[in-house]
Amino acid sequence: MTLDSNKCRAFYNGKSYPCHVSMAMDLVGGRWKTVILYYLKDGEKRFSELKKTIPDITEMTLSLQLKQLEKDGLIYRTAYGIKPPIKVIYTMTTVGYSFVSVLDAISAWAEKLVPNQDCDDL
Structure with missing residues (x-):
């Protein structure tokens, strides 16, 4: 930059x-990019794992957002096998990991807005 x-x-x-x-x-703007990065910050995920973790996102939207994050250099897409790939893994790049402190700050701010919220009960 x-x-x-x-x-x-x-x-x-x-x-x-x-x-x-x-x-x-x-x-990182929009409804889903930051959410996707939040769930990738703790390690690699497959498409299906991300879809399960973010049930309100459609498969098409998830696919488009992942492609955009990859194009912008925030995540890597690694495909194993050939057409169709047997397994595809998404991980954060160095640029993506540089955003983790912002993700943590957003999370802490949101927790202050809704204290004592048990996310497992939602």
């Missing part, structure tokens, strides 16, 4: 953004 000080624009992966916040929101 570079910043053009004359125009105050951020550049990342061949895209130009008016500021760093717009770049960050493009990478």
Whole structure:
């Protein structure tokens, strides 16, 4: 990522953004990207594991979001076997892991909003 000080624009992966916040929101914004990254922060997951963990997401949306996160360099997709792949694993990249502190801060903030919430009972 570079910043053009004359125009105050951020550049990342061949895209130009008016500021760093717009770049960050493009990478992790939306309803599902941050949730997917939250569940990948503790280790690799298969598509089916992510789908079970996030039951409200459709398979199509999950697939599209995973492709976008991979394209933006936040996750790796590793396929084992040939067409069709026998097994596909998703893991965070170094860039993805650099977002973990933000995920932890969001989680802590949400826990303060709803204290003593037992997520297992939902």
